[in-house]
Every structure is written in structure tokens, then in C-alpha cells.
Amino acid sequence: MSGNQDAVPVPEPRVARFEQLAFGMFIHWGLYSQLGQGEWIQRTRRIPKEEYARLQTTFRADTFDARAIARTARRAGMGYITLTARHHDGFSLYDTRGLNRFDAVHSPAGRDLVAEFVEACRAEGILPVLYHTTLDWSREEYASDFGAYLDYLYKSVELLCTHYGPIGGLWFDGNWDRPNDDWRLDELYGMIRRLQPEALIVNNTGLGHRGELGHPEIDSVTYEQGRPKPMNRAGMKKYVAAEMCETMNDHWGIGSRDFMYKSLPHLIESLCACRKAGANYLLNVGPTAGGSIPKMQEAMLELMGDWLELNGRAIYDGRPSAVEGEGGDFALEGKDGKLYLFIHRLKIRGDSNVTVNGGGAGEKRFTGLHRPVSSIRWLDSGDLLEFQHEPSSGELRVVATGFPYGVNLVVRIAEVE
Ligand code: GLC
16 A cells, blocks of 8 residues: 555544634633632632632622623634633533532523523634533542542533534543543543534643643644644644633633733734644633623733734634744745745834834745745735745745834734735
8 A cells, every 4th residue: 555654634624624713712710700819719729618619609690791702702803712611610600400509500690601602602603612621629529439520520511512502612621630540531522522523622731741632532732821833743643733722811710910911912923823833822811700801801802803804814824834934933824825924023114213213124034935926915014025036945035124104013924926
């Protein structure tokens, strides 16, 4: 057989669809949001279980408007949302239908918030993904009878697979808490494939094991708070996607006194860096106790949307390329033979009394481009750029102009035809 052992496998439709979405919203929201100190506060402050559980009696979800959140995501250029259906504290935003009473239905909210979420996403053309914890601080048997705990966990997941129509994916997190135990993953993943064949399966490998596959059914590897590396897929049994999730400040669940916000340039560069490696970018918001996105986060998302309106084509269509740039600059392959050059650190040109004149502009060198080039223009303005290109050596020198006065896009993208 001449079968090519080093071929890159073709992605399953669910994986190809996911990669094309490029940018998603992570939502960490639950009982802990009432304390405003992150989703781990029960653990880090050693709050007794009974005391923590009382947060259920004040959980109202009175400003949770799933439709508004889905609209915010769409406006931000995001194609999917991953919501914490159940986090480590064990509280479910969905109706556990008799499995326990520690859910939103048995709180003053009295609603199935996952149902609202899934419906709203569909109405707004957003793919709904459900985060589900695998470790659990609320269940005695997690420590005492792991087999019984897994039965409970898998019944919970089965509910999500059977009552909400087709979901985009299940995003698990917590196996890293018991790395040496048998989680019966074949059983869990087999059930999902059977009940939700279009759903992506993800299982966060955590901070210490970014980018690791873990199990052959996994559809996308995770990079928690760390920029992804390009994946060499040659010879892989199946095509696996990648995703980096990142917080806007230093917490996933709302931290009311966490002022350590990342800058908007950081977020734009993160999105670009993810795409450079062919990965998706899952940007987190931590809603308030009531369930609305904090203003600061909402504003950041809106600006990400503005940036994507100008540059989206390169982000959604762009795939890793053999063409290489220098410094932070890089290229992505687009559709129909197009190439996108991502150019960083340009400054504003104009009057030296108001701008740091022209810094960062000038010749940028790319290598590995052997096909002919007819034109290069900025994606945001359509302005043509001067260039020199030698197809035989593959060297391209393009004269990158700085931003016109009035504009600074952080990363500027040129389209090569
Ligand atoms: C970690 C944390 C968890 C958070 C997740 C997001 O696994 O335990 O709180 O939900 O990262 O990636």
C-alpha cells in the first residue's frame, strides 16, 4: 500500500465548523458570582459546605438575559458560547430533573437557565457549548465511592444530551483533579457520540498539560491561559482542533475587586496569535450575581467586534501558512489562494506634534512565498502597498505604511492576491 502515513487527516464536519467560528465567549457564572471573588472562593476561603450552599437561596438570576448575551457575542464577532452548566461547586444552572435539588430550578430563579441559554444562542445564530465540571465539591461520593459518583455525573451529562436539542459541544474540566483514576471516559464519550453526534468533545487538560490530547475521542485540545503552539497533524489518526481560553482580568468567575484587566491590544494580539497556530480563542466573561456581563467586559467585547468588522475575513478564513514573517509578524492562508499578512507594531503617521511619527512602518520581510503575487492591499482601508517579490527565492518585501492619523488597529492585516 502506498497510503501516505504522514498525511494530515481531514477534519470531521463538527471540527471544521468549530475552527471556522474562530472566536468564542466563555461564561463563568454560578452561585459564587454572588461573592464576587472568583469561582474557586469556596475552596480558597474554606467556606463550609452548608454555608456555601445557602447561596442557592439568594440566587435570583434577575438580570440574566440569555438573548442579550448571545447578541453581545454575535456583535463581538464570536460564533459560539461556552457556558458553565455546572462548575466545581456542583451547582447546576440546568434542571437536574430529580438527580438532586442543587440546581437553578430550586433557587429563587426557578428557571432552567441552560434551556434559556441554548434557545437564545440558536435564535442569534450562535453555537451553544456546555462546560461541565467533572470534579465535584458538593458530592460526598466523589471521595468515598468514585464509581457511584461517575454514575451520577454521567446521568447529569445525559440530561444535557437529551433535553436541549442539538448542542455544539461539551467542554469538560476537572479530570486533572484525579489524574490516576479510571474516569470511564469511553463510556462517557460513547454516550455523547450516540446522543449528540454533532457535539464537540473537549476535556480541559489544565495549566500543566496544555495542548495534550488525553483521549482519542477528543475533538479539540485546550490551552488554558497560554498561547497555543502550532500542531503538527501529519500522521495523526484524526484531525484535532485547538482552543485557548483566557480571562479578561485574573479571574474566571467575577472578581469585583480584580482590577488587573488585560488591555484591548492584548486581546487582539491573543486572537491573532491563536489563529497563527490554527487555534480558536475563547475569551471569558464573568457575569454579575444577577447574570449580566460587567460593563468593562461588555465594552471590550464591543471593541473586539469593531476590530473584527475590519479584519474578520483573515481571522475566520485564515489557516496556518508555510509563509513566515519576522518578529511577531506572520501569514495565514485564506480562501481562493489569498494570503493574509499580519503586521504588528505599526504606529500612526502624521504631524510629529501629535504622533510618534512613522515608527514601525517600512519594509517587512516574509519568506516561503513561491506563488506569483499581483497585488497587496490593507484589509481595513483597501489601500495598495508597494512590494518586491521573487517567487524563486520565495522572498517578499512589502512596504508597510503606518496608520493614518485617526486610526490604530494594533495589528494590521494586508491581503495578498
Ligand atoms: C481551571 C479552573 C476552573 C476554570 C477553568 C477554565 O480548570 O479550575 O475554575 O473553569 O480552568 O479553563
